[in-house]
Amino acid sequence: MIETLASQVVSGLATGCIYALVALGFVLIFKATDVVNFAQGEFIMASGFMSYTLLIWCRLPYWLVLLITIPLSGFMGMVLERIVVRPIMDAPIFSIVIATIGASTIMRSAAGIVYGYDVLPLPTIFSKDPMRLGIFRFTMMDIGVIVSSLLIMLVLYLFFQLTKTGTAMRATAQSQVAARLMGVSVRHIFSMTWAISAGISGIAGVLIAPIIYLDPNLGVIGVKAFAGAVLGGFGNIPGAIVGGMLLGILENLSGYFFNAGIKQVSTYILLILVLIIKPSGLFGAATMRKV
């Protein structure tokens, strides 16, 4: 039993890392622009299809496909920001949310028109053969996903801490007015934020599509990732990461101890419980206003 639990935790962690990456994408955009981007899940799907096109239709090698797909995903994020979000930046927040939902529907339908709605297998460089280390049973795919995700998070952390652009992005997230006054081009930062967020989701897409197969409805994973971001405290980067990972592990364990029905709702049960006890999420700080 302990071996089974250990393998559940490892595979749950692999899924959780994907949720964490996407949750990170949600939070980055929200922190910088106050927009919740409901097309985040579709970035995953789009990057999955981009890599499918390059790998299968164009027969490019895997390393080249990765090098092309990630910046292409980032570019897609920039385009979405420029065309859909920026023109209505001053509109009520709900209007921007609806616009991103509309964008996600268009992306999903476009993928369906071009690729059809059939499920497609996507090859991966990570092997799915079983491996064993002590009580842990896993595949190279699980380890590849976990290590890749952690590496990306580390790179992002260093980017935000050590680079000028990263610092400017942090400044914009704290106060757009102050950042502007310090000479930061806020519009440029918005574009960069969307690009990075879409790029991260793009990486998540390349990692997860070979596991759960590719189809235009793949973006539904965004819903779980959103829940992970809320769980961790929406707007809190470490919270988004921890929330996503926790969700992945919890899903697996609830499926093991209970059944498929409980597994499906476990995400939302946990979310409701956490929000009742701590409305700002696990790592979120309660905002207080001076009266």
Next chain:
Amino acid sequence: MRHWHRSCTVLIALVVILLCSPGLPTWAEDGVTDKEVTVGAGLDLTGAVANWGVNIKAGMEAVFNRVNEAGGVHGRKIKLIAYDHVYQPPKAVANAKRLVERDKVFIMMGHLGTPTTKAIKDYLEEKHIPNVFPATLASLWTNSGKWHIADLATFADQTRLIVDYLVNERKFTKIASFYQDDEYGLDGHVAGRVRLRELGKEYAAEVDYKRADIDFSSQAAKLKESGAEAVILQAVYREPPRLAEQCHAIGYSPVFIGVSAIVLDKTIELGGKHVEGMIGVEVYPDPNDPGPFLDQYRADMKKYFPNLALDTTNLYGYQKAALFVEALQRSGRNLTHDTLLQAISTIKDWDPGWGLKYSYGGDNRRGMSRSARMVVVKDGKWSKMTDWFELEEMRRQ
């Protein structure tokens, strides 16, 4: 007085002209005109089982196109109106209402999915619209009364065959069930439990999944813990490859054996080496088998859908449409629901040209219900493992 007399004359003349008019329909059914009969179908064209839906539609259209080009049946061309329900029951209900009330279809034909068809069952009965050859092999359609006609061996029948094979041939003592947690999965799952009890056994594990689920690591763990030597799959084409992969990842390699819904090329495309050795049940011949009916199928698919690969999925739709055309022939020019249902009941030992026969009449609402054989994935292809069996009837309990 003279004015009134003149009006009556005009009125009588009008009535006589109308009654003598050749264009006046002499039947009152919706969906049937002098030149056309309209059939409706709810299919999954973009959802979790879209591979089945898209291909079933193509198979039906291949038959209808050929028949229409030859002038139709008794001078009536067949028009198919199909809507996408994405394998979701609420959408299936909305589409059914649209088909019946707005599009005025004659019958519902080849409606895909057990939960989706069950969702519209009461509505179709209320509206007296026959549910003809639905694309679901649940035993529900064999014992739901006049308005539902099935065509092939049910999941319950198939599971009984599977249990007998595992217990009597392979001598397994621990058999588990992996099933979709709705009417589709439960049909075979419950039938399997009944048959096991008849043989003095119980399931070693009963592990369910929700429709459109994509991760089965917890199910794989439970199956491994049960020590089951075989796992019966009441699933479609996405789940078996993923389950097999996740079982192998934790060092567990049982015999996987599933009902006809898993027997398509897509299962192998998704599963690769993980589905090698997986066994399935076929309830009609393979698209590459010989015979005049299959020759016609291959020719029609090449003509009307040259970009679609020959597959058991489009053959499934094709055989339904061919059976329907035969029923239309037998109904004659006077086409109503009653004449169609009566015509279907006259089909006895009818072989369309592939060696297996459809038989209706009396309580038998299952056409070619008796035939099934087992196939196995060998070297990346579904290969014949047994000859055709004649299955006993299995009613859901």
